[in-house]
Amino acid sequence: MNLGQWARDLGMGIRFAFAGGREGWVRAVLTAVGVGLGVALLLLSTALPNALSVRHEREQARMDYSFSAETRPKADDTMVIANVDTTFREKDVRGRLVEPEGPRAPLPPGLSAYPAKGEMVVSPELKRLLASDDARLLRERLPYRIVGTIGESGLVGSRELAYFAGATGLAAHVESGRTTRLDRFGEVNPTPEPPDPVLILLNIVVIVVLLMPVAVFVAAAVRFGGERRDRRLAALRLVGADGQMARRIAAGEAMAGALLGLVLGTGFFLIGRQIAGSVEVAGVSVWPSYLNPSPALAALVAVAVPAAAVGVTLLALRGVVIEPLGVVRTAKPSRRRLWWRLLLPVAGLGLLYPMIGQGRGDGDFNQYLVVSGVLLLLVGVTALLPWLVETVVARLGAGGVAWQLAVRRLQVSSGTAARMVNGIAVAVAGAIALQMLFAGVDDQYTQDTGLDLTRAQMQVNVPDGTPLTATARRFEDTKGVRKVTALGEGYLGSSSWRTEEGPNLSTELTVGDCAALRELAKLPSCADGAVFVLDGSEYSLDGPKLAKPGTRLYIESSSSGTSKEAVWTVPAGVVKAPALKDPTGNKRGGFLMTPGALPDHLRELVSGRLYLSIDESVPDAFEYTRNTTSAVDALASTAMWSATRTSERYDSIRTGLLVGAICVLLLIGASLLVSQLEQLRDRRKLLSALVAFGTRRRTLGLSVLWQTAIPIALGLLLAAVVGITLGTVLLKMTDTPVGVDWASVLAMTGMGGAVVLLVTALSLPPLVRLMRPDGLRTE
Template sequence: MSAPGRRGPTACFGDLLLGIRLGVAGGRSGWFRLVMTAVGVGLGVAMLLTATALPTVGLARADRSEARSPGPGVEAPGPDTLLYAKADTNWRELPVGGLLLRPEGGQAPVPPGVERNPAPGEMVVSPALAELLAAPDARLLAERLDARVVGTIAPEGLSGPRDLFYYLGVDSLEAGSFGVSRTDTFGGGGRGDGATLPAVFLVLAILGLVVLLLPVMIFVTTAVRFGSESRDRQLAAIRLVGADTTTTRRIAAGETLVGTLLGMVVGGLLFLAAGRMVGDLVPVRFSFFPADLRPVPALVALVVLVVPTAAVLVTLSALRGVMIEPLGVVRRGRQRRRRLGWRLVPPVLGVLLLAPLVGGLTDGTGTLVEVQITAGVTFLLLGMVLLLPWLVQSVVHRLGGGGVAWQLAVRRLQLDSDTAVRAVSGIAVSVAGIIAVQGVLGAGQAAMTDRHGDSTRFQASVSVYTEPVDWSAERITTTLADTPGVDTVNAVARPFGVSGSSTVDVLIADCDGLRFYAPLPTCTDGDTFVADGRERPEIAPGASIVLDEDDPGTRWTVPNGIRPVEQYDRLVVADLLVTPGALAVPTPEPSTFLVRLDATDPDAIEQVRTAAYRIDPLAFVSDFDEQVTSGLLGTFEQALQVGAVALLLLIGASMLVNVLEQLRERRRLLAVLSAFGTRRRTLSGSVLYQVGIPVLLGLVLAVVTGGGLGALLLAMVQEPIRFNWAAIAGVTGAAAVVVLVVTAASLPLLWRLTRAEGLRTE
């Protein structure tokens, strides 16, 4: 050991080595402390390594998706060209991608993962789709994709192991038809880097990243403080043999460092083990092959540097509030009052960073704005972590009275609430972040619902943009109406008329169909409506509009008495809404068919999809109820669910270890209380109160912080501020269940520690 007062690199290195030796050879309690630290840090590091591998997972999936996408279009046919058309569909909540292929020569390109192009009537499917088609409950999908399966797609042609994809050979594709393209290669089409990310999705992505990673870092910094009280007593013994305060702290840092380094090894092993199975456990949109899970080296280096550094800094910071003397540690006295002022700085900074973006965040924002949002969200959530210890201390110091169990718990928290608060901080941050994500996600879903129109009238639509052979609009309407699970069908024509040099978007349907697009006050056949904000000279009464440029006989004069209406649809806004009786010219052929589904038939939408696919594989079917949770919003929602479960399990484990640690530290006191006749029920109740009080305060703070953050983010993306109280109740309820499970799991140790053997001492 270095001599008292000795300084220099050699002394520091020697002190660290001594701390490492004490951590490795510290007896039963030392080994327990080392194992708990290693396991805790290992779990956190495994999640951090998984986060560092997410970019490569996404890149690998994107590369394979790009490789199977048809390349740039070519004009002239040749022996090395093929015609293709996208024929995507859905099976319940699962997206099923597909391409129709028609080779134009013997040298036509072959998709990756496929040995040859399928002949007409043949189909090559992914392994996951082959398994799904063979399932008894997927009969409707098998009827829809009614072709002979001649092979499966190899992994190089799949975005992930659970990818649902197929290639179908056909002979009906014609060049120049809607949705049909020609190419001479696969791949090279680009990933669409020029596309801008909608503001709501950008906010969700940043918020989700912070919410997932911040609690993990809190968990890691909590794990390095396992067994802190027994370690402090060991350090007091070191002070007794002559070490000064600085030397003692360096020894403590060395002991923490060995546990952290061992935890990083454990985390790496857990990461490698999880990589072989997690790809099949995540939702379909995230499935990946084990080889895809490759951490980014720069991010791994950052984790390797940050985790040990944070562990040492946390240890030194914790020891600043502890006076380690030769005869013991001064920790058991009354805690000094925590100050509120400096704890308000991070949340105020977060608000100041986010406030300028309110009402001004647009799609496709730059990197600087992304950094500003990330920093603002992080500061707000970190501010909650700093406010929680002050809140718990302020509340518990005002508590008193009650039963014996209550008094035992309150007095323990009054003496030392740090351990309990450390365990609660992670769950509070998780709940606050999830509440904010749910708020933004709910607003996005509500906005998508508004974009689809009045889904109480019609729940789906079928759009047929081509002209299938022998399928007139009347036959399509009859076929859909006769489909099981369908109540009514309403045909809608949507010509793009021409008035002078301007294009006029016209919706033609009966009153029931038009009410899907706009809340009409009154409507009779012969009425015409103009969309609010779309009044232009070319759609004023008396204006002349040609509904079909190829047919001069479709020239129509806008009648008098047109009334303004506000449409539901925010994305595609029509100029005029016209009933058939208002037209004095032939009505254009309908291309969209609104469908009212039988609410009692759970497979009604699948019946519609199958019928539409038989009419035309390129027909587009919209399920207005499902699309609220599909696409990017569905991806974010699934990621939120997976992340929330992982975080709650991780933090539940952290809370359990903290409770067990507290019980072990108090084993002699518990044995004394039991010897004096204290009932087990009373001691169990004290443990529940001791865990529950900080959790309750943390959840209250989390709901307030999460709600405020969600409101601020919604104001940024210019969405109405509304709260999903059911989701908030579900998140807080799940956190409460975690507390109950942790308490129940700690009871066996509590009962064992209250035996008479616990009175023995050395």
């Protein structure tokens, strides 16, 4: 092979692309736009690992929890920080109260100075939200004066809602669980979570499924305008070029479009990078600086895309004979062979088969076999679809004029129609497989909380010593609150909690009025001053043993650590009561006590829990409740109840899939529109001729719709078969019972069909403009 000749021919093709007149550069621009969209998404994909890494580093750098078993003493280089996170209309707000204890106290990342008491430093997004008309309830909850904004280093995303507010007296709450004394920020001695083979498998499959449609679209984009290009190559044969030289020149034209696509793709990526800083998808936002592609991966894209353009063009021309007087395509082209197309998915299944039944117990899945197997199955879609379209349209019979025009066009160029649909089919097949895998393993990462949402929908935790009766009354007066069950909680032990081994016997203490205690036990009778001991607890069995009159018990708060302790003597007349399930779904044990029976010296050791039933028909009922919580005590916290709890790692993968799927769908839509416009441009004279002979525009419009609908229906059918097959194999690999969520399968195929129909609708206005007799004019 003469490399010099190759270089000259490729260079000539590049010059023809830009200096060959209007046809050449229009085709180059169309190719570049299609390739550029794919390149932009590929660059985004290469930037994602860095973005995730930087987000993680930012999160770790601002970590403000102490993992030490001992509390740090106050010093001139310490500060106290309290977690006061909240939620506003389903958006999380990261809040921290801060109090420096000396001149060398560490500054939180993103802050240049500590805010004074009554002041706060906010994120740019929170500042915009607080300035809006809809944030009145949030402004009531954050009664601080804004004195600055948090820098980028203190935020994990551009749309994050966060604030630091100055406070005093936080040291008294250091052991409460939400308040910590620190001498530096950042996680110390983090304990890494053990790798989960199933989550690793999910990660791999998500990446492959999201990137495969991009590669398919890039390969399809370099073949835009193929028929017109082939006719131009005949002219080259007329002036002396041989067949191989003509093919190399064609490859050079495609490479020109690909190189221009790299430039446009880089521009699209830089524009999208800036836009990414102002959007939020599924609660995730990033700073533009996060999206820096890996140099090695970016270089791979820069080399692979032009190389793919040359390879795909040479492959496409292998069955085309270019003669000096025209392009000869066999009048009756040889039928596509099925056997080698079936080899691709069969080989993919063969690579995945050894890992069936492996689950979690037999170590990690072989990543190379997983990637190769999934790729071959998805590539099998692109190989099988042209054969399927050709086979089906060859058997389609008579119909209306629009139908006949569409069918004849598909019979003549079924490969072009299949290429247009390939990307959608691959994306839908991968989406169906992933949906099956997520649905199958969802139970493994989603736990039932056991919370009884019919009795309460929200929980409020208030600091030790907060008067429960008065607090409950404030919530009862809050708009949208139906019912309040207020309970004080602590722990009782047979001996001091301060000893190294702790008490031999221990049990719970719950304080509440008679109505609240009846939520926990079946009480024979109740009056203020009564004391009960529960019988029938699922966990604490020591209560009846400690209920003898005169027994001295040591009380420890449920949240204050071991620095505070008091003694309580069991009185006479303690009544046994059978336990019932409380709103959290558990049967409590130990002692129940009405407020009148609680000695004054024990009140500061009882932590308050309020279980609220909310009238959700009241607008912003939860926001009113959160405002009351903040007014009761800045360190009080609320928790929304839900029936299930999902693993954070699993949830993050699912969120990543959603973000990636949205990007891929946008690419699919944009690329399909460019492809459709390119095909219409190629057929401009044919459309004009049909109109000149009296064909109705409505008929031509319907024919274009049928030309799109038939291949997409076949593509989605094939995608469903391959997707269900791949999903079944993946479920068997994870040792999970196989089940097909038909609703999800229909939803995925429906979304793919909707994208194509939308693109077809958008292409109708250009079609109408092309259907004019003056389109026959030529020079």
